[in-house]
Amino acid sequence: MNKANGKVIKYGDNVDTDVIIPARYLNSSDPKELATHCMEDLDSNFLNRMHPGDIMVAKKNFGCGSSREHAPIAIKACGISCVIAETFARIFYRNAVNIGLPIIECPEAVEGIDDGDEVEVDFDSGIITNKTKGTSFKGQPFPEFMQKIIACEGLVNYINAK
Amino acid sequence: MGMTMTQKILAAHAGLDSVVAGQLIMADLDLVLGNDITSPVAIHEMDKMNVEGVFNKDKIALVPDHFVPNKDIKSAEHCKCVREFARKNEITNYFEVGQMGIEHALLPERGLTVAGDVIIGADSHTCTYGAVGAFSTGVGSTDMAAGMATGKAWFKVPSAIKFVLKNKPAKWVSGKDIILHIIGMIGVDGALYKSMEFTGDGIKYLSMDDRFTIANMAIEAGGKNGIFPVDDICLEYIKDHSDRKPVVYSADEDAEYDSVIEIDLSTLEPTVAFPHLPENTKTISEIKEDVFIDQVVIGSCTNGRMDDLRVAAGILKGKKVADGIRLIVIPGTQKIYLEAMEEGLLRTFIEAGGVVSTPTCGPCLGGYMGVLAENEKCVSTTNRNFIGRMGHISSEIYLASPAVAAASAIKGKIASPEEV
Numbered sequence: 001m002n003k004a005n006g007k008v009i010k011y012g013d014n015v016d017t018d019v020i021i022p023a024r025y026l027n028s029s030d031p032k033e034l035a036t037h038c039m040e041d042l043d044s045n046f047l048n049r050m051h052p053g054d055i056m057v058a059k060k061n062f063g064c065g066s067s068r069e070h071a072p073i074a075i076k077a078c079g080i081s082c083v084i085a086e087t088f089a090r091i092f093y094r095n096a097v098n099i100g101l102p103i104i105e106c107p108e109a110v111e112g113i114d115d116g117d118e119v120e121v122d123f124d125s126g127i128i129t130n131k132t133k134g135t136s137f138k139g140q141p142f143p144e145f146m147q148k149i150i151a152c153e154g155l156v157n158y159i160n161a162k
Numbered sequence: 163m164g165m166t167m168t169q170k171i172l173a174a175h176a177g178l179d180s181v182v183a184g185q186l187i188m189a190d191l192d193l194v195l196g197n198d199i200t201s202p203v204a205i206h207e208m209d210k211m212n213v214e215g216v217f218n219k220d221k222i223a224l225v226p227d228h229f230v231p232n233k234d235i236k237s238a239e240h241c242k243c244v245r246e247f248a249r250k251n252e253i254t255n256y257f258e259v260g261q262m263g264i265e266h267a268l269l270p271e272r273g274l275t276v277a278g279d280v281i282i283g284a285d286s287h288t289c290t291y292g293a294v295g296a297f298s299t300g301v302g303s304t305d306m307a308a309g310m311a312t313g314k315a316w317f318k319v320p321s322a323i324k325f326v327l328k329n330k331p332a333k334w335v336s337g338k339d340i341i342l343h344i345i346g347m348i349g350v351d352g353a354l355y356k357s358m359e360f361t362g363d364g365i366k367y368l369s370m371d372d373r374f375t376i377a378n379m380a381i382e383a384g385g386k387n388g389i390f391p392v393d394d395i396c397l398e399y400i401k402d403h404s405d406r407k408p409v410v411y412s413a414d415e416d417a418e419y420d421s422v423i424e425i426d427l428s429t430l431e432p433t434v435a436f437p438h439l440p441e442n443t444k445t446i447s448e449i450k451e452d453v454f455i456d457q458v459v460i461g462s463c464t465n466g467r468m469d470d471l472r473v474a475a476g477i478l479k480g481k482k483v484a485d486g487i488r489l490i491v492i493p494g495t496q497k498i499y500l501e502a503m504e505e506g507l508l509r510t511f512i513e514a515g516g517v518v519s520t521p522t523c524g525p526c527l528g529g530y531m532g533v534l535a536e537n538e539k540c541v542s543t544t545n546r547n548f549i550g551r552m553g554h555i556s557s558e559i560y561l562a563s564p565a566v567a568a569a570s571a572i573k574g575k576i577a578s579p580e581e582v
Contacts, residue, residue: 089351
C-alpha cells in the first residue's frame with residue numbers, strides 16, 4: 001500500500017492514548033475488540049462517522065501519554081489508513097512504525113486540511129494532496145532505517161527478514 | 163563536540179566512541195521491562211519472530227501491577243499469559259502477587275536498575291530510572307518483544323534540555339512540585355523527543371525519592387528520558403540496593419543543549435495541575451476559588467515511596483479526613499508497605515479515615531480501586547489528568563504532591579499543607 005485515500009476526521013492538540021483507547025478496555029488485547037472503543041472518550045460519534053480508509057488528522061503531540069500499543073492497534077484495526085499530525089509523541093511514533101500504521105508529520109498539511117476534506121497521501125514521495133481544496137503539501141519523510149521497517153510492514157517482519 | 167550524559171551512555175551501548183543528536187543507533191540493553199497490560203501483546207508479537215526464546219533470562223523484568231490482584235477474568239487471563247511465559251523462559255525477575263510492587267518503585271528497590279544502564283520498558287514511566295543515572299525510556303509492546311528477543315533496540319540519539327536546579331527547595335516543595343512546575347513552564351510537549359538533563363547545586367537537597375518522582379514525569383513533558391547526575395546520594399542508594407556495579411557517566415563540559423533553563427528551587431511553591439493536562443499548573447497561592455473534592459489518591463509510580471507516605475502521614479496524624487472524602491493510600495511495593503507498617507504510617511492513614519491498598523496502578527489509569535463517577539473530583543499524586551483517565555469523562559483529576567493531597571483530604575478541598 002503506497003497510497004492512502006480518504007475523508008478526513010480532524011482533532012486538536014495533545015490527543016492522548018487514554019482517549020484513543022481508555023484503560024478500562026485494556027483487559028483485552030484483541031485488535032477487533034479494541035477497535036470498537038477507539039476514540040470513545042474524545043469523540044463518541046467517531047465509529048459512526050468514520051469509514052474504512054479514512055485519514056485521521058491532528059495538531060501537535062498526537063498520541064501522548066501511556067505507551068499502550070493498543071492505541072495505534074485500535075486506530076489501525078478500525079480502518080484508519082493514515083494519521084497526519086503536526087507532531088507525534090515519541091512512543092506513539094515508534095509504536096505506529098513498529099505495527100505498520102502509516103503516519104506522517106506535516107504541520108502545513110494539518111493547517112490546510114479541514115474535517116471532511118478528501119485527502120490523498122503518497123507514502124513514497126511524502127506528498128499529501130487535499131483533493132477538496134486542490135492544495136498539496138510535502139510531509140516529513142521517514143529516515144531510511146524506518147522506511148525499511150515500514151517496507152517489511154512492521155518490526156517483527158523486519159527482524160525475521162534479517 | 164561534547165556529549166550529554168544521555169549521549170555518552172547511548173554511545174557506550176552502541177559500541178561507538180561518540181554519537182550526535184539525530185543519529186540512529188542500535189544499542190545493547192541491560193534490562194527489558196513489561197507489565198500485565200503491555201507484556202501479553204509483546205509475548206504475542208515475540209511468538210511471530212523466528213527466535214529461540216529470550217536473549218537473557220536475567221535481563222528481563224515482568225511485573226504484573228496494573229490490574230493485579232486480578233480485577234476481572236480478562237485481566238486474570240493476561241496475568242496468566244505473562245506468568246506462563248515467565249515460567250517457560252525461566253525469567254529470573256518475574257514478580258508474582260506477594261512480591262510485586264508498582265514496577266517503577268520495585269525495580270530500583272530490587273537493584274535491577276543502576277547508573278550507566280540502558281533500559282527499555284513497555285510502560286511510558288520507564289523514564290523513572292534516570293534518577294539513578296541510567297538511560298531509560300518507555301516503548302511499546304513490539305519494541306519490548308524485539309528487546310526480549312534480541313537484547314537490542316534502535317534509538318534516535320536525542321538532543322537535550324539542561325535544567326539547572328539551584329538552591330534548597332522551599333518548605334513543602336517536593337520533587338512533584340518541581341516537575342509540575344517544569345511541565346507548567348515548558349508544556350506537555352516541551353521536551354518532545356529530547357532528554358531532560360537535571361543538574362545544579364539544588365540536586366543535593368533532593369532525596370532519591372524526589373528524584374524518582376521528577377524523572378518519572380519527564381514523559382509528561384514529552385521527554386524521551388530524564389536523567390540525574392550520579393552523586394554520593396545516588397551511589398549510596400545503589401550500594402544499598404544492588405550488587406551490580408554502577409557505571410558513572412557525566413556530561414562533557416562542552417556538551418550542546420537545545421536550551422538551558424535555570425530554576426531557583428527556593429522560590430517554588432506547592433503546585434497543582436488542573437484538568438485536563440499536566441501543564442495546566444497553578445501554585446497553591448494562585449488557587450483562589452474553593453475546589454471541593456470527592457476523593458484523594460496517594461500512591462502510584464510517581465508518589466508511592468517512603469518519603470511520600472511519611473510526608474502524608476505527618477500531615478494526617480491525629481486528624482480526620484473531611485466528611486464524605488475517600489482517601490486511598492497505595493504503598494508502591496511490599497517492602498514500602500512493611501516499612502510504612504513498622505513506622506506506624508498505615509495506622510495513621512486508617513485512623514484518619516483512609517484505606518490502604520496492596521500495591522497496584524489501579525486508580526491512576528481508571529482501572530479499579532478508585533474509579534471516579536460522573537462529575538467527581540479527585541486530588542491525586544499520580545501523573546496524568548487527561549479526560550477520563552481515572553473514570554467518567556466528566557470527572558476531574560488535580561495532580562499534586564503527597565503533602566497537598568493529605569491536606570486536601572482533611573479540608574475536603576484543595577488545600578495547602580500550611581492550612582492544616
